[in-house]
Amino acid sequence: MNLTLPRFFWSEYRKRRKKASLITFALFWGTLSILLLMAFGQGMSTQFQVSFKGLGETLIMISGGQTSLTYEGLPKGRAIRVYRDDVAYLRERIPEILRIVPESYNGWPVSVGGKELNRNVHGTTADFAVLRSQIARMGGRFLNDDDNALGRKVAFIGWKVAQDLFGVSDPVGQHVIINRIPFTVVGVLQKKIQDSMYQGPDADQIYVPFTSFLMIDNQPYVDRIHIQPKTGDESLLIEERAKVLLGRKYRFDPKDRYALGIWNTIEDSKEGLAVFRGIEIFLGVVGALTLLIGAVGVTNLMYAVAKERTKEIGIKLAIGARRRVIVQQFLLETVFIFAKGTFWGFITAFNIVSLIRLAPINYDSFGIEAYLLRPEISFQIFVAYMIILGALVFLSGIFPAWRASRLNPIESLRYE
Amino acid sequence: MIELQSIKKVYTMGSQSLEALRGVTLKVEQGEFISIMGPSGSGKSTLMNIIGCLDTPSAGNYILDGDKVAGLSFDQLAAVRNRKIGFVFQNFNLLPYATSWENVELPLLFDGKSARRRRERVVELLNAVGLYDWRSHRPSELSGGQQQRIALARALANDPPILLADEPTGNLDSKSGEEIMDILTKLWKEGRTIVMVTHNDHISARSQRIIRLFDGLVV
Numbered sequence: 001m002n003l004t005l006p007r008f009f010w011s012e013y014r015k016r017r018k019k020a021s022l023i024t025f026a027l028f029w030g031t032l033s034i035l036l037l038m039a040f041g042q043g044m045s046t047q048f049q050v051s052f053k054g055l056g057e058t059l060i061m062i063s064g065g066q067t068s069l070t071y072e073g074l075p076k077g078r079a080i081r082v083y084r085d086d087v088a089y090l091r092e093r094i095p096e097i098l099r100i101v102p103e104s105y106n107g108w109p110v111s112v113g114g115k116e117l118n119r120n121v122h123g124t125t126a127d128f129a130v131l132r133s134q135i136a137r138m139g140g141r142f143l144n145d146d147d148n149a150l151g152r153k154v155a156f157i158g159w160k161v162a163q164d165l166f167g168v169s170d171p172v173g174q175h176v177i178i179n180r181i182p183f184t185v186v187g188v189l190q191k192k193i194q195d196s197m198y199q200g201p202d203a204d205q206i207y208v209p210f211t212s213f214l215m216i217d218n219q220p221y222v223d224r225i226h227i228q229p230k231t232g233d234e235s236l237l238i239e240e241r242a243k244v245l246l247g248r249k250y251r252f253d254p255k256d257r258y259a260l261g262i263w264n265t266i267e268d269s270k271e272g273l274a275v276f277r278g279i280e281i282f283l284g285v286v287g288a289l290t291l292l293i294g295a296v297g298v299t300n301l302m303y304a305v306a307k308e309r310t311k312e313i314g315i316k317l318a319i320g321a322r323r324r325v326i327v328q329q330f331l332l333e334t335v336f337i338f339a340k341g342t343f344w345g346f347i348t349a350f351n352i353v354s355l356i357r358l359a360p361i362n363y364d365s366f367g368i369e370a371y372l373l374r375p376e377i378s379f380q381i382f383v384a385y386m387i388i389l390g391a392l393v394f395l396s397g398i399f400p401a402w403r404a405s406r407l408n409p410i411e412s413l414r415y416e
Numbered sequence: 417m418i419e420l421q422s423i424k425k426v427y428t429m430g431s432q433s434l435e436a437l438r439g440v441t442l443k444v445e446q447g448e449f450i451s452i453m454g455p456s457g458s459g460k461s462t463l464m465n466i467i468g469c470l471d472t473p474s475a476g477n478y479i480l481d482g483d484k485v486a487g488l489s490f491d492q493l494a495a496v497r498n499r500k501i502g503f504v505f506q507n508f509n510l511l512p513y514a515t516s517w518e519n520v521e522l523p524l525l526f527d528g529k530s531a532r533r534r535r536e537r538v539v540e541l542l543n544a545v546g547l548y549d550w551r552s553h554r555p556s557e558l559s560g561g562q563q564q565r566i567a568l569a570r571a572l573a574n575d576p577p578i579l580l581a582d583e584p585t586g587n588l589d590s591k592s593g594e595e596i597m598d599i600l601t602k603l604w605k606e607g608r609t610i611v612m613v614t615h616n617d618h619i620s621a622r623s624q625r626i627i628r629l630f631d632g633l634v635v
Contacts, residue, residue: 004525004528005525008525011518012513012514016513316511317497318497319503319570320495320523322491324491325526408470413505413509
C-alpha cells in the first residue's frame, strides 16, 4: 500500500491542529454533555424503579380493616381481621395466585449480651423472601421451609438491627434473645433502597419462622397476607376476588373500601412507570435539542473552516492535485477530528460517571443523593448520537471541499 | 508547443455576459520567451489561465504539445498542469502553513514520485534558487523575493517544458524582480518555453516577442 498521500495528509493535519482544535473541543464538549445528561436521567429513572422494588415486586398485601357499609343487617364499624386459614382458603379458590404468605408481627425486647432494644419481630414463611425482596448478605440465608416445619428458633435480621446489636462482628451463627427466648441468627438482610414500607424500613425488622412466632404469640389472626399473582395483569382480578371471598366469609360488602386494607404495588408501580416514562421522554427531548444546538455549532465551524480552505484547494488543483486527492484529504481529516473529539468526550463522560458511582449511598437516611449518585452511560444513546452527529459533521466538512474541488481551479484561487 | 485557434471566453453572470476573449489566435514555438501585455481588462489573465489549463475556453481550439486540450477530463487536465506546465503567480500562491521544502515537494507528491526522488529533487531545486538554508521556514517568514523563488522552484518541480508567469515581479521590489527575471532568463536559455504576463515594459524587454492584447483581441 502506498502511504505517501496518507502521510502527507497527516502532516498537513498536524500543521492545522490548532485551527482544528476548536472543532475537536466542540465535539468533545457536545459528546460529554449529552452523555452526562442522559446518564444522569437514565440513572435517576433506574434508581426510582429500584427503590420502588425495595418493598417487593408484583405484590398485593391484604390486612384487616373496619367496615364502613352496613351489610345484611350488620352495622358498619365492625373490625374485620384475616386469619391463618385464609391463606389456604384464598390459595385454593384463586388459581391466579402464584405465591401467598402470612405475616404477623409484634414489638418485643430483643437483646444480645446485655444490650437490649425494642424491635418488630415478624413471623412468616420462606416465600416472603421472594415477595418482599429479602436478600441475605453473603454467608447467610433467609428462613426456609424446614425452619417452619420444625419450628426452629432461627432469625433473619435487618442490617441496622445487626449493627445495633452485634456491632461490627458477624451475627450469623450467634444468638439473639427475643422475648426471653434464644434464637440463632441465620442471615442478615443485604442493604437495599426502599422508598415504601409499613412498620418501618426492613433494615430495622427481625423475621422468624411463622410457626416459631406462634409459640411466642399465639394470636389467631395474621397481620398481613402477601400475594404474588402469576402475572401482573391479574392483580386487580385477584384483589376483587379476595374481597368477594373474604366478604362472603366474614360477611362484609365486597364494595366496602375500608373492610380490608389492600395495598396493590402492581397498580402503584403502573403509575410510577408512567412517571419514569415521562422523565425519559423529557430527557429525550432535552437531549435531542442539545444535540441539535451542538450539531449546528459544530457543522457551522466545519463549514467555515472548509470554506476558508477554498484557496488552498485552488492552489493544489493548480499544481496538479486530482479531485479525489482533495476530497480524500478532507474526508480523512473530518474522520480524524470527529473520532478524536467524540472519543475523548466518551472517555471523559465514562470516567466521570464511574467516579460518581463510587460515591457511597447512605442507606440509613435515603435521600436525593441515592437518585443522583448512580448515573448510567447508555450505549444506545451514544450510538444514536454518533450516527446523527456524524452524518451532519461529514456533510458540513466534506461538502464545501467537494464543491471547491469541482470549481475551476482559477475560481478557487480567487477566493479570499 | 502552444497553439491557440480563435479562442473565445465568455463569462456569464446572471443575464449579463462578458466576452473576455474574442477570438485569439496565437502560436508559441518550443523554447520561445514571449510576453503578453495589455491594459487591465484586456484579457491577459484569462488567456494565461486558458494556456495553463486552469480554465477552459468557451470556443476555439487549444493544442498543447500536439494534443487537443478540449477533450480532456478534469483529472487529465490536472495531470497536464502537474507535468507540462509550471506556474508562477503574482501573489506567489504558496500554502501558508507549509514550509519551503513542503511547498516545493507538493507537485512531486501529486505526481506520485517516490520519497527518495522527491528528496533529491527538492534539494536540487532549493539549491538552484539559493534557498536551501530556508527550507524549514514558512512563507510568512520569507521576503517577497524569497517567496517568489520558492514558487519558481515549485513550478519547476516536475521539470515542465512550459513555464507560465503571471506578473511574476508585480509584488516585488525592483531588486528582487531583477533576480526573478534573471532566473527566468536562465531557464529560457536552458530550453524552456516561457509565457509571461506583465504590465512592465522594462520586464517585457527581456522576452523575445511581445503580444499585445486589447479588448480580448491580439493587436
